[in-house]
Amino acid sequence: MSNSVVANRYSTALFELGQEKSLLNTLEIEIRGVQEVFQNNEQLQTFLNHPSIPVEKKKELLKDAFKDVSKELLNTLLIMVERHRESEILPMTEAFIQMNNEAQGVAEATVYSVRALSDDEKQSLEKVFAAKLDKKALHITNIVDPTIIGGVKLKIGNRIYDGTVSSKLERIERQLVSANK
Structure with a gap:
């Protein structure tokens, strides 16, 4: 087994x-x-x-x-x-x-941010993403990661929602590199 x-x-x-x-x-x-x-x-x-x-x-x-x-x-x-x-x-x-x-309609979410999120910020994220995923609520675990520069990244199940400054900069860098080829 x-x-x-x-x-x-x-x-x-x-x-x-x-x-x-x-x-x-x-x-x-x-x-x-x-x-x-x-x-x-x-x-x-x-x-x-x-x-x-x-x-x-x-x-x-x-x-x-x-x-x-x-x-x-x-x-x-x-x-x-x-x-x-x-x-x-x-x-x-x-x-x-x-x-x-699953029985209660709740999802586990890991939120990466530059600083610890306030309760209001967590509730705001929970409200938006619970509705988006058709869940009643989210259990949010906040992980402080200074490398993301700004914004937040959410990992819910196997989905990742990345709104961080570092990922935006990486996308811009890739676009510039591919445009110069």
Whole structure:
């Protein structure tokens, strides 16, 4: 089985359980927390993926680290460790978030800008691009990138909307080079 198939199975099971118990919003918040912990802590991943560490020790660590999450999410994590699917936890969180976003009509957006955007600027971008993509809302992650000189670049799914000064300058440069040939 490929990694994405395994991750999708666990995320689908958790998503359906969340739907049954009306826990989707809670689960998404908790899963984003779990995702952040796994992304920012290489030692945790190394520990969980180490073959000589007993499964029970791995489960104890997860119970301690995630004692405040719902039993549904914690049990999913424990089952994944029990079945030696530790490496699938991060892909499972991503699949769950994507599934929940689709169910709620929300899209994840990464916005690159020269400086941190204000809440009003984020809301303005969300309003314009949510309507353009026929979504109810966008979850915006702002990344500060001084190399873009000015403007913003949005990445939503596999689409990129580039309104940066640096890309405009690159286009002008290409036009000048091709005109001089």
